[in-house]
Amino acid sequence: MIGRREREGPLMRNNPHSLRKSKILTAVIIGVLIGCVLAFFFPNGFLLSSSIASHPRQPLARSKTQEKSAECESSDRVNMLKSEFVAVSDKNAELKKQVRELTERLRHAEQGKDQAQKQFLSLGKQEKAGLFGTVKGLRTNPTVVPDESVNPRLAKILEKLAVKREIIVALANNNVKEMLEVWFTNIKRVGIPNYLVVALDDEISKFCKSNQVPFYRRDPDDGIDTIGKEGGNHAVSGLKFRILREFLQLGYSVLLSDVDIVYLQNPFDHLYRDSDVESMSDGHNNMTAYGFNDVFDEPAMGWARYAHTMRIWVYNSGFFYIRPTIPSIELLDRVATRLSNENAWDQAVFNEELFYPSHPGYDGLHAARRTMDIYLFMNSKLLFKTVRNDNNLSKLKPVIVHVNYHPDKLPRMKAIVEYYVNGKQNALKPFPEGSD
Numbered sequence: 001m002i003g004r005r006e007r008e009g010p011l012m013r014n015n016p017h018s019l020r021k022s023k024i025l026t027a028v029i030i031g032v033l034i035g036c037v038l039a040f041f042f043p044n045g046f047l048l049s050s051s052i053a054s055h056p057r058q059p060l061a062r063s064k065t066q067e068k069s070a071e072c073e074s075s076d077r078v079n080m081l082k083s084e085f086v087a088v089s090d091k092n093a094e095l096k097k098q099v100r101e102l103t104e105r106l107r108h109a110e111q112g113k114d115q116a117q118k119q120f121l122s123l124g125k126q127e128k129a130g131l132f133g134t135v136k137g138l139r140t141n142p143t144v145v146p147d148e149s150v151n152p153r154l155a156k157i158l159e160k161l162a163v164k165r166e167i168i169v170a171l172a173n174n175n176v177k178e179m180l181e182v183w184f185t186n187i188k189r190v191g192i193p194n195y196l197v198v199a200l201d202d203e204i205s206k207f208c209k210s211n212q213v214p215f216y217r218r219d220p221d222d223g224i225d226t227i228g229k230e231g232g233n234h235a236v237s238g239l240k241f242r243i244l245r246e247f248l249q250l251g252y253s254v255l256l257s258d259v260d261i262v263y264l265q266n267p268f269d270h271l272y273r274d275s276d277v278e279s280m281s282d283g284h285n286n287m288t289a290y291g292f293n294d295v296f297d298e299p300a301m302g303w304a305r306y307a308h309t310m311r312i313w314v315y316n317s318g319f320f321y322i323r324p325t326i327p328s329i330e331l332l333d334r335v336a337t338r339l340s341n342e343n344a345w346d347q348a349v350f351n352e353e354l355f356y357p358s359h360p361g362y363d364g365l366h367a368a369r370r371t372m373d374i375y376l377f378m379n380s381k382l383l384f385k386t387v388r389n390d391n392n393l394s395k396l397k398p399v400i401v402h403v404n405y406h407p408d409k410l411p412r413m414k415a416i417v418e419y420y421v422n423g424k425q426n427a428l429k430p431f432p433e434g435s436d
Helices: 002-013 016-041 043-054 057-114 114-123 152-161 174-190 200-209 220-228 233-249 286-290 299-304 326-339 347-355 379-384 409-420
Strands: 168-172 195-199 215-218 252-256 261-264 276-280 293-296 306-311 315-322 369-371 375-377 400-402
Touching: 152 195, 152 233, 168 174, 168 233, 174 195, 174 200, 174 261, 174 409, 195 200, 195 369, 200 215, 200 369, 233 252, 233 326, 233 347, 261 409, 276 286, 276 375, 286 293, 315 326, 315 400, 369 400, 375 379, 379 409
Parallel strands: 168 195, 168 252, 195 215, 276 369, 375 400
Antiparallel strands: 252 315, 261 400, 276 315, 293 306
16 A cells, blocks of 8 residues: 555656646635635625726716715605695595584584474473463573673773663764764763764764763774775674674673664663564554565466565664674674675665574574564654654654664754754754655
8 A cells, every 4th residue: 555655646746737737626616615605795795896897987976876866866756755645634634624514514413403492491491381372482582691701891891881781882983973973962961871882983082082972992903994984874884793792792782773863762761672682663654664464466376366475674773772692693693794795785684684584505593573663763764754744643752763764864863853852843844755
């Protein structure tokens, strides 16, 4: 064995071709092993190095460009996602709002089914009906709880002026100064202490102060002040429904008065106070003032040609007594809302809301109402067309006379004072029944 190895050793050492093959094979094997190890442990670094080696001139430029491109794409994507998120959020909020509205409508619909019963129960215990002819329904609603936080300054004024929580209120701007003077002069003469002028401009405030007339100047309100300073009779008249709400919330009953009215007696001595609204009428006789059966004739219908209707002349929105009840405040809200959205006359809207019954698509106002005695609370049509020409009626002394049917208001107001206060029997004769 030893001898054979000794013989092979010199042969192998003496064969240079075999030795070179062995070295190459070893180098290849080592290289493959190193490559495998590097590829296994550093795959990314190995590839990046290869990439850089294959492009030695622009490695940094391409890297920066790729980074900027990635940043832009990422920023655009974020902005797009934000926009989509905002849009989805808005849509979700709108859907939630619709759900709330539908839920609220459903709740009101369910409440409306037994609302009348609940209202009755809240006013008192249920009772059996009495004997025939002895039953009377409720018509006087309870007053609201006064809330002085609504307007503390006005609350202090009313506390000093009101009598039994009642007060006469008139709205006035500088356009009606002369009529306002006749108005408060006769109130003072009669001896009515509980009255207040809502001054709609600085001139009327100064005028009232100089004549020792109690007045109230509202806090600035662009929506009201513009009309109050520049508006005519109808525009100013429409403001009262917004302004009166605070008086009622404070718990006071208000006798709303236009300034084209002559006071001859204290109106508080002649009120019933059993309804939410007690108003003078534009009617000129008992039928038109208190209602009548008006028969409509349609001959083409033959046997059914006659249809019966009920008619009544409207309430005058320039003189009415209103109690601080929920239906009264709802009336003011309804009228004020419609006047702000419609080109309408306040007196027409006032009567529509008071008289229209509930019907499909409309819930009528559940307010009690009373028509004032037309010979005590007299309009100028009744006076100049009927009363002054009747020997018996002309001897009656009304509580107030409202010059609502005639445009020449001031001279007629002065003539009414001459006739009823100073006893001049011919003071009313120069005026026509209507207007020229």
